[in-house]
Amino acid sequence: xxxxxxxxxxxxxxxxxxxxxxxxxxxxxxxxxxxxxxxxxxxxxxxxxxxxxxxxxxxxxxxxxxxxxxxxxxxxxxxxxxxxxxxxxxxxxxxxxxxxxxxxxxxxxxxxxxxxxxxxxxxxxxxxxxxxxxxxxxxxxxxxxxxxxxxxxxxxxxxxxxxxxxxxxxxxxxxxxxxxxxxxxxxxxxxxxxxxxxxxxxxxxxxxxxxxxxxxxxxxxxxxxxxxxxxxxxxxxxxxxxxxxxxxxxxxxxxxxxxxxxxxxxxxxxxxxxxxxxxxxxxxxxxxxxxxxxxxxxxxxxxxxxxxxxxxxxxxxxxxxxxxxxxxxxxxxxxxxxxxxxxxxxxxxxxxxxxxxxxxxxxxxxxxxxxxxxxxxxxxxxxxxxxxxxxxxxxxxxxxxxxxxxxxxxxxxxxxxxxxxxxxxxxxxxxxxxxxxxxxxxxxxxxxxxxxxxxxxxxxxxxxxxxxxxxxxxxxxxxxxxxxxxxxxxxxxxxxxxxxxxxxxxxxxxxxxxxxxxxxxxxxxxxxxxxxxxxxxxxxxxxxxxxxxxxxxxxxxxxxxxxxxxxxxxxxxxxxxxxxxxxxxxxxxxxxxxxxxxxxxxxxxxxxxxxxxxxxxxxxxxxxxxxxxxxxxxxxxxxxxxxxxxxxxxxxxxxxxxxxxxxxxxxxx
Numbered sequence: 001x002x003x004x005x006x007x008x009x010x011x012x013x014x015x016x017x018x019x020x021x022x023x024x025x026x027x028x029x030x031x032x033x034x035x036x037x038x039x040x041x042x043x044x045x046x047x048x049x050x051x052x053x054x055x056x057x058x059x060x061x062x063x064x065x066x067x068x069x070x071x072x073x074x075x076x077x078x079x080x081x082x083x084x085x086x087x088x089x090x091x092x093x094x095x096x097x098x099x100x101x102x103x104x105x106x107x108x109x110x111x112x113x114x115x116x117x118x119x120x121x122x123x124x125x126x127x128x129x130x131x132x133x134x135x136x137x138x139x140x141x142x143x144x145x146x147x148x149x150x151x152x153x154x155x156x157x158x159x160x161x162x163x164x165x166x167x168x169x170x171x172x173x174x175x176x177x178x179x180x181x182x183x184x185x186x187x188x189x190x191x192x193x194x195x196x197x198x199x200x201x202x203x204x205x206x207x208x209x210x211x212x213x214x215x216x217x218x219x220x221x222x223x224x225x226x227x228x229x230x231x232x233x234x235x236x237x238x239x240x241x242x243x244x245x246x247x248x249x250x251x252x253x254x255x256x257x258x259x260x261x262x263x264x265x266x267x268x269x270x271x272x273x274x275x276x277x278x279x280x281x282x283x284x285x286x287x288x289x290x291x292x293x294x295x296x297x298x299x300x301x302x303x304x305x306x307x308x309x310x311x312x313x314x315x316x317x318x319x320x321x322x323x324x325x326x327x328x329x330x331x332x333x334x335x336x337x338x339x340x341x342x343x344x345x346x347x348x349x350x351x352x353x354x355x356x357x358x359x360x361x362x363x364x365x366x367x368x369x370x371x372x373x374x375x376x377x378x379x380x381x382x383x384x385x386x387x388x389x390x391x392x393x394x395x396x397x398x399x400x401x402x403x404x405x406x407x408x409x410x411x412x413x414x415x416x417x418x419x420x421x422x423x424x425x426x427x428x429x430x431x432x433x434x435x436x437x438x439x440x441x442x443x444x445x446x447x448x449x450x451x452x453x454x455x456x457x458x459x460x461x462x463x464x465x466x467x468x469x470x471x472x473x474x475x476x477x478x479x480x481x482x483x484x485x486x487x488x489x490x491x492x493x494x495x496x497x498x499x500x501x502x503x504x505x506x507x508x509x510x511x512x513x514x515x516x517x518x519x520x521x522x523x524x525x526x527x528x529x530x531x532x533x534x535x536x537x538x539x540x541x542x543x544x545x546x547x548x549x550x551x552x553x554x555x556x557x558x559x560x561x562x563x564x565x566x567x568x569x570x571x572x573x574x575x576x577x578x579x580x581x582x583x584x585x586x587x588x589x590x591x592x593x594x595x596x597x598x599x600x601x602x603x604x605x606x607x608x609x610x611x612x613x614x615x616x617x618x619x620x621x622x623x624x625x626x627x628x629x630x631x632x633x634x635x636x637x638x639x640x641x642x643x644x645x646x647x648x649x650x651x652x653x654x655x656x657x658x659x660x661x662x663x664x665x666x667x668x669x
Contacts (some may be wrong), residue, residue, distance in 0.1 A: 053097040060090040171247075171268035174254075177224065179203035182263065191247075191270050193240035204266065209236035209244060223251060224261055234271065246275045298373065298394040301380075304387050306351040315394075320366030336362035336370060343375075354379050354387045360397070372401040424522040427508075430515045432480050433457060445501070445524045447493035465490035465498070475503070482507040482515045488525070500529040551656045558608040558637075558649050560589055560601075572657050573630075574623030593619035593627065600632075608637055608649060617658065628659040 063086050070079040165172055171188030175181055184199045192199075192207060208216050212235045219231045231251040236244045248269040253261040292299045292312035301310040316322050319334075335343055339361035350357035357377040362370045377392025414425075424446075425439040435457045438450050446463055453459050464472050468489035475487040486504045493499065505520035552572050555564040565577045580588055592600055596618035607614040613635045620630040634653030 049097070053094070056090070056094040056097040060087070060094045063087045063090050171270070173204060173266040173268065175204055175264045175266060177261065177264075179205050179220075188268055191245060191268065192237055207237045209238055212236050219251070220264075223253065223264075227253065227255075227259075227261060237268075245270065246272050295393075298396075299392070300394065301391045302351075302377075302389040304351075304389050306347065306389070309389065318365055334364045336364075338362075347375075350377065350379075350390065357390060357392065371396055372398045422523065425519075426522065427517055427519040428457060429517060430480070432476065432518070436517065442522075445499065445522070446491065447495060447497075463491040463493070465492060472503075475505075479505045479507075479518050479520075482509070498526075499524055500526045551654045553652065553654055555650055555652050556604075556634075558605075560604060562588055563650070573620065573628070579623075591621045593621075595619075607634055607651060611637070614651070614653065617662075628657055629662045631656045631658050 063082065067079045067082050067087055070076070070082065165183075165185050168185060168187055171191045172183075172185045173181055173188055174183035180203050181199050184196050186196075189196055189199065194202075205213060205217070215233075216235060219233065223229065223231050231249070234246065234248050237247055239245050248271050250267045252265050254263040254265060256262040289310075289312075292310070293314075295312055296314055298315040298318055299312040300308055300315055303309050311322075343359045343361040346359045347357055349355075356379065357375065360372065360374045362372055365371050373394040374397045375392055375394045377390040380388045380391050382388055419440050421439075422441055422444075423439075424441045425437070426442070427436045427438075428434060429436060435454050438453050440450065442448070442450055442453065446460065448459065448463065461469065461473060461476070472487060472489045475485045478485045484504075484506050486502070488500060488502050491499050491501055501522055502525045503520060503522040505518055507515050508517040508519055510516050549568070550572070552569045553564075553566040554562055556562050562581050565580045567577060569580055570576045589597065589601065596616075600616050600618050603612075603614050603616045606612040613633075615631070615633045617629060617631045619627050621627055632653055632655040634651045637649050637651045639649055
């Protein structure tokens with residue numbers, strides 16, 4: 001370089017020349033890096049290539065220095081001729097030798113090879129330096145420094161690219177037009193289990209699964225023919241172990257100086273984990289779909305806007321359409337116009353507030369019938385807490401609605417009946433601690449308010465006569481045990497009147513036979529009880545009367561069957577009432593003397609058929625075998641409502657034993 005002086009003493013031309021000298025020295029330093037690279041040589045073939053590179057470099061360096069000297073001495077024309085005839089051919093020879101060395105050592109000494117290529121870039125700059133000195137420095141030195149700066153930026157960019165290439169998490173391949181792999185980063189090597197040396201003797205076709213190769217070749221042909229765009233698809237590679245590696249590849253082209261594609265860059269993403277998750281998700285969705293389609297209830301899933309995303313088989317069969325053919329916003333089915341506003345408002349509110357949804361509505365089935373459904377839906381959220389929509393069930397509740405409506409009608413009828421009859425209808429829970437219902441007749445019979453009974457369920461017991469209270473309470477305990485109980489007891493009303501009550505209770509059980517309620521009917525039987533007492537007294541008087549007269553009273557139907565005979569029959573004829581009434585009371589006719597039987601039977605029938613009073617005398621056999629004379633009389637018949645099928649015609653009569661009277665009459669005659 002030139003001797004240095006103080007910067008204040010230098011002209012502009014000298015300053016430019018000084019800067020240029022510094023750049024030339026740096027260029028020479030880059031070329032000298034090959035001396036350091038020589039230490040990496042470890043094979044004979046590599047030594048031969050490097051010796052050729054070193055020889056070419058020495059020839060180039062000598063010529064380069066010669067031109068520099070000529071330029072500095074002012075022999076510019078000679079320097080220009082030497083550049084054209086000598087320096088440029090030597091540079092080209094050096095580049096060829098360097099290229100052969102780089103290709104050989106690319107796998108093992110990639111860093112050193114890069115340094116060689118950087119140094120060779122300076123050979124071109126060196127030629128420019130020589131030209132600059134040969135034509136003069138002023139006006140060109142500044143441009144040279146700019147060019148040097150551009151070269152430096154390019155080197156830095158290349159270094160960053162190489163770092164990205166080597167340390168990228170994605171696998172990256174550089175392939176030639178024939179598919180041979182020129183470069184592979186560590187991520188791709190790890191992905192397929194090969195070293196880079198092993199990959200450099202393969203093509204990407206060797207690594208592609210046979211089932212994916214045809215499509216991959218078609219995409220490659222299209223990409224290299226169109227010279228634009230890229231290929232983005234999923235493909236299977238074959239791991240060194242033989243296993244399949246699912247990958248997503250993006251292929252783009254790198255053009256040469258002429259714009260023609262020279263290399264293809266392949267970015268490879270290992271998507272095995274993603275596909276495993278996708279497969280697990282598909283299996284989960286398929287299980288859900290099978291489960292949902294097996295559910296007999298309408299099942300549906302909506303998105304965050306409330307639109308349907310899924311409906312099960314029962315839903316599709318109900319509406320007669322699949323999800324793609326639902327009308328409108330595909331939100332729900334066709335609602336009854338009376339139910340739609342409330343249902344829609346409730347659903348939109350649940351979507352907006354991201355809360356559970358509950359509603360009932362009538363919807364039209366595919367056959368046109370309106371059916372009641374009850375919709376129950378819960379919000380669903382993503383792992384991150386984002387609202388995804390609702391999942392719901394809509395069971396058909398038409399039968400339940402009809403049953404409820406029938407029950408309401410039945411309850412209304414029962415209430416109307418219970419509130420307008422004289423009997424008291426009541427119902428309490430299984431343990432007797434609560435009165436569930438008591439009809440208004442309770443206030444008329446007990447003289448106490450229904451409200452008092454609701455407040456105090458045992459208030460009814462306080463009104464019972466002291467003599468009957470213990471017996472009534474025992475019946476109450478039996479009711480709680482699930483027994484059918486009928487009891488009668490007396491009560492005192494608040495105004496001091498005594499009443500007789502007949503109370504009947506029966507258990508109410510659930511489907512499992514468990515007692516759940518006790519219901520009953522209580523009626524005022526005071527008048528009937530008084531009538532029975534009067535009748536009992538009258539019957540007693542009648543019994544005393546018939547027991548003390550010598551005649552026997554009887555009751556028969558039109559077939560001659562004896563239904564009743566007074567007790568003194570045993571005293572008069574020796575036959576007990578039970579014996580006379582056996583065989584439906586028909587045995588008495590066989591005890592009449594055969595000579596009298598037809599006459600007596602004809603007269604008896606005339607009483608029922610013609611209404612002619614019956615009065616006949618006949619011989620009758622006593623229980624001890626003795627024949628006596630008897631007189632039987634009956635003046636009229638009457639009807640009795642005996643059962644629901646027919647009316648019985650009866651007659652009451654008197655039979656007397658007249659044997660002594662007949663003897664006296666015979667003697668008088």
